[in-house]
Amino acid sequence: xxxxxxxxxxxxxxxxxxxxxxxxxxxxxxxxxxxxxxxxxxxxxxxxxxxxxxxxxxxxxxxxxxxxxxxxxxxxxxxxxxxxxxxxxxxxxxxxxxxxxxxxxxxxxxxxxxxxxxxxxxxxxxxxxxxxxxxxxxxxxxxxxxxxxxxxxxxxxxxxxxxxxxxxxxxxxxxxxxxxxxxxxxxxxxxxxxxxxxxxxxxxxxxxxxxxxxxxxxxxxxxxxxxxxxxxxxxxxxxxxxxxxxxxxxxxxxxxxxxxxxxxxxxxxxxxxxxxxxxxxxxxxxxxxxxxxxxxxxxxxxxxxxxxxxxxxxxxxxxxxxxxxxxxxxxxxxxxxxxxxxxxxxxxxxxxxxxxxxxxxxxxxxxxxxxxxxxxxxxxxxxxxxxxxxxxxxxxxxxxxxxxxxxxxxxxxxxxxxxxxxxxxxxxxxxxxxxxxxxxxxxxxxxxxxxxxxxxxxxxxxxxxxxxxxxxxxxxxxxxxxxxxxxxxxxxxxxxxxxxxxxxxxxxxxxxxxxxxxxxxxxxxxxxxxxx
Amino acid sequence: xxxxxxxxxxxxxxxxxxxxxxxxxxxxxxxxxxxxxxxxxxxxxxxxxxxxxxxxxxxxxxxxxxxxxxxxxxxxxxxxxxxxxxxxxxxxxxxxxxxxxxxxxxxxxxxxxxxxxxxxxxxxxx
Numbered sequence: 055x056x057x058x059x060x061x062x063x064x065x066x067x068x069x070x071x072x073x074x075x076x077x078x079x080x081x082x083x084x085x086x087x088x089x090x091x092x093x094x095x096x097x098x099x100x101x102x103x104x105x106x107x108x109x110x111x112x113x114x115x116x117x118x119x120x121x122x123x124x125x126x127x128x129x130x131x132x133x134x135x136x137x138x139x140x141x142x143x144x145x146x147x148x149x150x151x152x153x154x155x156x157x158x159x160x161x162x163x164x165x166x167x168x169x170x171x172x173x174x175x176x177x178x179x180x181x182x183x184x185x186x187x188x189x190x191x192x193x194x195x196x197x198x199x200x201x202x203x204x205x206x207x208x209x210x211x212x213x214x215x216x217x218x219x220x221x222x223x224x225x226x227x228x229x230x231x232x233x234x235x236x237x238x239x240x241x242x243x244x245x246x247x248x249x250x251x252x253x254x255x256x257x258x259x260x261x262x263x264x265x266x267x268x269x270x271x272x273x274x275x276x277x278x279x280x281x282x283x284x285x286x287x288x289x290x291x292x293x294x295x296x297x298x299x300x301x302x303x304x305x306x307x308x309x310x311x312x313x314x315x316x317x318x319x320x321x322x323x324x325x326x327x328x329x330x331x332x333x334x335x336x337x338x339x340x341x342x343x344x345x346x347x348x349x350x351x352x353x354x355x356x357x358x359x360x361x362x363x364x365x366x367x368x369x370x371x372x373x374x375x376x377x378x379x380x381x382x383x384x385x386x387x388x389x390x391x392x393x394x395x396x397x398x399x400x401x402x403x404x405x406x407x408x409x410x411x412x413x414x415x416x417x418x419x420x421x422x423x424x425x426x427x428x429x430x431x432x433x434x435x436x437x438x439x440x441x442x443x444x445x446x447x448x449x450x451x452x453x454x455x456x457x458x459x460x461x462x463x464x465x466x467x468x469x470x471x472x473x474x475x476x477x478x479x480x481x482x483x484x485x486x487x488x489x490x491x492x493x494x495x496x497x498x499x500x501x502x503x504x505x506x507x508x509x510x511x512x513x514x515x516x517x518x519x520x521x522x523x524x525x526x527x528x529x530x531x532x533x534x535x536x537x538x539x540x541x542x543x544x545x546x547x548x549x550x551x552x553x554x555x556x557x558x559x560x561x562x563x564x565x566x567x568x569x570x571x572x573x574x575x576x577x578x579x580x581x582x583x584x585x586x
Numbered sequence: 587x588x589x590x591x592x593x594x595x596x597x598x599x600x601x602x603x604x605x606x607x608x609x610x611x612x613x614x615x616x617x618x619x620x621x622x623x624x625x626x627x628x629x630x631x632x633x634x635x636x637x638x639x640x641x642x643x644x645x646x647x648x649x650x651x652x653x654x655x656x657x658x659x660x661x662x663x664x665x666x667x668x669x670x671x672x673x674x675x676x677x678x679x680x681x682x683x684x685x686x687x688x689x690x691x692x693x694x695x696x697x698x699x700x701x702x703x704x705x706x707x708x709x710x711x712x
Contacts, residue, residue: 366674370646373673374602375698381608384699390615413696417675433677477678 064151069438071536097369127434244343246322247340248275251334256278258336267343269315287311287319297335303328321348358429365423379409396498411548418550422533425557432561439511439583440469440504442476446483448504454491460499461491466506473586478558482566486515486579494519510564511584515577522570530568531556559583593619594710599629599655600644601673605695609642609702615682616703626650633659638666640649647671655690660688660695669709671695 127135129187171187239263240247246268247261265271270283286292291310298305304327311319326339379529382404385391389398424430446464454461483502490500498518505512522530522537529535533553559566559581570577589648597616600606606622613620621636623629626649633641641659645652656668669691670684681692690709 369648370673373696377602377673378608379694381612381699385611386609388699390611407675409696422674433679445635 067362070203087338166205206303222576242338246339246343248339249282249329249331250337252328252337253334255281257264267314267320267341268312275316284313287313295326299326299328307342309534321345345453361427365420369416369420373386373413376409376416379405380413385407415548415550418548418554421554422550422557425554425561430557430561432478434473434475436471437474437479437514438471439468439474440465442480443483443502443504443513446480446487449484450487450491453488455502457491457494457496457498459491459494459497461487461502462499463502463504465504469504469511470506470585472511472583474583475558475563479562480582482558482581483513483515485555486581488518489551490515490579493517506585507582510582511585512580512582514578514580516531516576518576520577521573521575524575527568527570531566555581594639595621596640596642596651596706597625597629597632597636597638598622598642598671599626599647599652600642600647601647602644606645611698612702612705616706618706626655629655629657631663632659633666640706641666641668642671642693642706643668645670646676655688656689664688666689667709669693671697671704699700 060359061124099250125192171183174339189407240259243261243263246264246266248257248264249259250257256277256279259320260270264275275283280286280292287350288311291308295305295308295310298308304325306325308326309321310324314320322341323344324339324341326337329336329338366419386394386402387406421430443463444464447461451461487500487502494500494517500518501514501516503514508525526537530537531552534549535553556566562583563582564583566579566581568577568579589599596613597604598609598613598620600609600622601624606624610620610622619636619700621632623632626647628682629641629643632638640688643655649654650658652670652672656670659666659668667690670689671693673695675694676684676692682694690712691705693705
């Protein structure tokens with residue numbers, strides 16, 4: 055676009071016109087003036103050509119020489135030259151002056167249509183550009199003077215119109231104006247803004263936001279590098295920042311710390327991109343003060359920590375009294391304090407059992423609290439699920455044997471390892487096995503299967519136990535839900551085990567559900583983990 | 587324990603008197619001599635005075651945490667065997683770290699009587 059205008063000599067006109075900007079001419083007046091000037095100029099060119107004998111069609115070497123003496127070749131006289139050559143050629147063609155000129159003029163119009171449109175499109179909307187283009191073409195054609203005007207005049211009218219359009223566009227959208235707009239935005243922005251040269255790293259321009267944030271005045275900063283002012287608190291950050299900028303041409307929301315003039319630090323989000331100003335590659339950077347946000351984040355983290363502390367302290371306090379309860383009832387039961395009669399034994403057993411429940415409950419309440427507040431921290435490593443299940447099954451074997459249950463694990467060869475928290479996954483399997491054993495009558499069986507389905511590992515814990523009714527299946531994984539049945543009452547759990555399992559599996563991006571054909575028909579707990 | 591032989595001395599540090607009592611009862615039944623102290627500073631004094639074969643440490647205590655106490659004891663008597671006895675849940679990673687630092691075991695409260703005896707014996711043997 056620039057070259058196009060330079061080619062047409064418009065840049066010179068533009069800079070000439072821009073001088074007028076110093077005076078408080080309004081833009082419209084300036085535009086009209088400039089167009090008049092151009093028109094007059096062209097009219098003089100026309101007159102010159104006419105007087106040179108050009109109009110009388112003596113298109114020979116003498117005329118040409120005469121004209122070139124009169125009109126030195128320049129962008130402004132280009133139309134005349136073009137016209138001259140067109141006439142020369144047309145006379146060579148021998149089609150007759152008038153017909154040929156008309157034809158060629160209309161050819162110029164055809165060529166002008168995309169040209170005008172494209173130029174307009176650079177700065178105007180599609181609709182307006184089209185309108186101007188149509189006016190530019192139709193205007194001169196429909197002009198009645200076409201029939202009265204001499205041919206050369208008609209030709210000029212086209213150029214005048216084109217130049218009119220171009221100049222007005224230029225005036226409306228001159229660089230100065232956009233520079234002004236940029237400058238206004240630059241200085242009024244509430245953020246730190248600075249322009250630095252890429253070549254020597256010196257600061258070219260800063261805005262008020264910069265002075266406000268860092269404490270350096272404009273005069274103190276311009277001409278110095280950021281290193282001289284030691285603005286970057288962390289030199290590593292600076293290196294990363296400039297490498298990224300070099301690599302991608304821009305950096306967005308880079309979090310770093312800057313040093314103020316008084317030495318205090320300020321946290322900022324820094325963004326930058328390379329721009330070209332007066333043919334020099336520069337960096338335009340914008341930084342936003344996020345100290346407050348940072349402080350708020352810190353506060354939130356602190357609150358989080360407090361909450362964590364509170365949770366662990368609470369469980370600690372809840373469990374402390376359980377230590378003597380458990381141990382003393384064990385000592386009583388072992389006969390360390392003398393033999394107990396049957397009733398006493400049962401009473402102490404009850405104390406012991408309930409102590410155990412309370413212990414499990416406090417552990418699981420903490421777990422649930424962690425899961426509910428997304429604070430469940432997984433220690434991820436490559437784990438062999440098959441090994442984890444084997445261990446869990448071995449742990450639960452004694453419990454199963456007490457009830458004469460067959461407890462088997464059917465694995466697959468070469469289980470692919472996946473990312474997971476071994477201890478937590480083990481807890482899930484133990485929980486599921488515990489449930490299965492609890493709710494399966496004596497001499498039943500519990501089967502654990504591991505399968506690989508596509509990109510997932512599926513674990514089935516299948517029992518021949520009391521099964522589940524349809525209405526209970528949906529509620530099973532909600533905290534504190536307990537199936538209301540005689541067996542369930544007998545083995546009263548915490549009602550949190552499955553909710554914990556669900557939380558752990560979901561933290562692994564897996565799924566857990568239960569299938570049952572109905573009450574008394576056993577149930578199968580299934581969980582799947584993506585292989586990662 | 588053969589009669590007449592000097593009893594193996596165990597130091598137990600916990601801020602809960604009831605817990606101290608229970609552990610004392612259980613371990614003394616097994617023939618150990620248990621010295622129970624209620625806080626870290628007293629524990630340090632006791633460590634300086636007597637030759638203990640094993641130290642049982644609680645973690646969450648008001649004056650000095652079990653971790654701090656462990657590092658201090660390790661400085662004074664690096665040969666002492668230390669077993670943590672606490673309610674705090676620790677991750678397997680942390681456990682590995684502790685083993686590297688020289689901690690013999692980590693028993694979780696509320697403990698099982700037989701389990702406690704078994705693990706104390708194991709720690710003493712190591």
